[in-house]
Amino acid sequence: MPLGLRGKKKAKSKETSRLVEADAAGTSAAKAAGLPPPPANLRPRLVFHAQLAHGSATGRIEGFSNVKELYAKIAEAFRIPADEILFCTLNTHKIDMDKLLGGQIGLEDFIFAHVRGMKKEVDVLKSEDSLGLTITDNGAGYSFIKRIKDGSVIDKIKVINVGDHIECINGANIVGLRHYEVAKMLKELEKMRTFRLKLIEPMKAFEHYTVTNSAHSMAVYFLYFILDCLLPINKFNPEVCSLTESLCSFNFWSRVQDVLL
Template identity: 60%
Template sequence: MPFFEKRKRRSAVGSGASNSPPPEPLPPPPQTTQRTSEASLPQSNAAVLRHRQLVFHAQLAHGSPTKKIMEFSNVKELYQRIAEAFGIPSSEILFCTLNSHKIDMTRLLGGQIGLNDFIFAHVKGHTKDIMVDKTEPSLGLTITDNGAGCAFVKRIKEQSLIWQTKEINIGDQIESINGKSMVGSRHYEVAKMLKEMPVSSRFMMRLVEPKKSFQDIAPRGASKTAATKSPVLEQDPSLVEAAIDKGGKKATLRLKKNGPAVVEEVEDDSWEMDACYKVDDLLESFMGIRDTELATTMVDLGKDKHDIDDFALAMDDALGEFEFPDEFVMDVWTTIETARNNRTQQQQHP
């Protein structure tokens, strides 16, 4: 019997295997112009309305005065607000790191910002054209993107083909491949194009380095030390309570591609967080990308499911564009189940 019987059956229907007429489309939801008052919402939803009062602080990573950043609900809006504050086009921002101006991918801004995090924006610097001879199937690159149309190098495997190409560095934007623009492409699209390059082929990559401060200019792998700016937070008094850590939980602003940002409390050692790390590892091994937000979405889809069929259908509905094979979906489900079961056992036998 094939995996995910429900998923296969739904695919057959979608491909025209059934002669049944398609169901009548559901009517659109009624439109309303009624405003929702904060007092009528539960506290967690009220935080959604109030998050726009949060004030974060930012600098350009290569050096700049500190600016206040506010009024954003997603990553694109955040980049736009940073660009407006510093008087630059938003397209100049490659990525942001939290609480460090260095190109440190462990501090990369993803789908969440701690309420007391300091933001450093890394902007475009030198452009370079690099010729790559693909002498083996794996390049040794891990790619991510900033959520606003910029894919860049997140990790380079030691002793890999790209590692030996010293001109390619972590943080470099992949602007084009063989003259085809990658601007606006998602990281998985860029990774797929590189993966499909035939072995023994030669291709050109146009890369854009992050602009560096004087003390950060050094060869790859050289030791660099610098002070880290202390984070600062200003906010409305009604939000002070939400920003305080309680019971091992950290208050964060979660940015979503679809829907408003929301203030959440996240346990640093929650099973969901452990599952997200492991699913992100699966994404890297399967697709050559790392995407904390995508991994979090997968865990969110699976945490209330009771069997793999339901999880596979939820993955199809929410993430069908990725066309994940059954084997990968099974690995993700197993990872989520293992993390959840481990936490249950720890609670039963502390």
């Protein structure tokens, strides 16, 4: 799937303006002189920025012209296999299908790559003709769930979520098929029969995790250890215990999560 640049209504940055003006000037000059456009290696290189949606440093992405090349460049920047990338969203790390990367990308768009997370297998009884799914694909061989209709067969199965990649249907691997081929397979499944889906959900960001009681207890012991090393008093001293307890109270972990988010 080739990628094109889409316009932005808001004012462009100086860097963006220079890139656009240089490209437009070169093309206009070539047309005016009756010459072909300059070769790709002489055209201005557009640079985009990307992160892994579950959290990472920012990488510079450039030198791509279609979705497969984009995924390869993202994989190279973050040193992961290209087939780990399920899909990309623009300007949000959340699984927001309204922000899904399609055939166009703006010069100021920030790319978030959603990679493979937990695998799951689900048995589904097709009790109605329609499952209530909208399927799309990433342009590189992965089909995933874009929409789930409220009250539908799939909506009642809470472990199936928007963004889940459909890997297998009844044991048949569907990687490489287009979304309409996958939709056809699901539609042709016999009514009132159970079928099995193998799904892979996108890796979750920090906001999807909670701290368990065991983690809280481990933090308390860790703080005792640190205080014992740093302070010239015994860890069973009431002053140390009081300080440790104060650090682990008043919604300590919720404050940590607020910082992370």
